Amino acid sequence: MPSARLPAGTIRQIHFILSGALKRAVRWRWIATNPIVEAEPPSAPRPNPQPPSAAEAAQILAAAWERDPAWGVLVWLVMVTGQRRGELCSIRWRQLDLDRGALTLARSIGQRDGEVWEKDTKTHQQRRLTLDEHAVGLLRAHQDLCRCNAEQVGATLGRDAFVYSRSPDGSTHLLPDSATQRYGKLAVATKADSVRFAIRNFA
Incomplete structure (x- = not known):
């Protein structure tokens, strides 16, 4: 049975957290390169403002x-x-x-x-x-x-x-x-x- 796909917003949040953690890992020389630079998070939805008339x-x-x-x-x-x-x-x-x-x-x-x-x-x-x-x-x-x-x-x-x-x-x-x-x-x-x-x- 196929697994449910995570919402785009959740994926963006995970990407943001991993990106910050891996940047520090590179800075502290725990790893040589940051693998997350090869991954692209889903685009954020465009705002759709509907102010009152x-x-x-x-x-x-x-x-x-x-x-x-x-x-x-x-x-x-x-x-x-x-x-x-x-x-x-x-x-x-x-x-x-x-x-x-x-x-x-x-x-x-x-x-x-x-x-x-x-x-x-x-x-x-x-x-x-x-x-x-x-x-x-x-x-x-x-x-x-x-x-x-x-x-x-x-x-x-x-x-x-x-x-x-x-x-x-x-x-x-x-x-x-x-x-x-x-x-x-x-x-x-x-x-x-x-x-x-x-x-x-x-x-």
């Missing part, structure tokens, strides 16, 4: 703001900047320069199989995004709301507080999977054809 985006944003203004600001920022979900969850107030309309992205939140950790961005590089006046205005209003929520519990909203948090003082970040699930429910509720952002952010 302008009408769908407006519908989703309107529904987000109606349910929770803070969630509306989050969805808006994703739509105008194309941030990945992990980067979005990691933003702290010190990364925002609202006077200059700039956002610096340097970290990301990873989540897999119940584990959550802070890490570098996917490209391992810091990048700076320019925010338009409307986005700056929304973030200022969001910051005022966060300060008010912190004061109500006798806390202070510090520069290291997370911009998007379920804690009144911003001490904890959102979970990437939770953001994805909430967006998915929102898109389904609004009957949008594009249930997820295919431009790498909530997916």
Whole structure:
């Protein structure tokens, strides 16, 4: 009986692991040559982005703001900047320069199989995004709301507080999977054809 063929993604991962191990074996002179250079892993599938249309985006944003203004600001920022979900969850107030309309992205939140950790961005590089006046205005209003929520519990909203948090003082970040699930429910509720952002952010 013929054995089942491994998925292309699994083969690529195995190739990557073996390639790194064998490169080190050559460097440490355990072997003379790296045999894996003769093997070609399957090509990665081409991305097939299917972002929401302008009408769908407006519908989703309107529904987000109606349910929770803070969630509306989050969805808006994703739509105008194309941030990945992990980067979005990691933003702290010190990364925002609202006077200059700039956002610096340097970290990301990873989540897999119940584990959550802070890490570098996917490209391992810091990048700076320019925010338009409307986005700056929304973030200022969001910051005022966060300060008010912190004061109500006798806390202070510090520069290291997370911009998007379920804690009144911003001490904890959102979970990437939770953001994805909430967006998915929102898109389904609004009957949008594009249930997820295919431009790498909530997916």
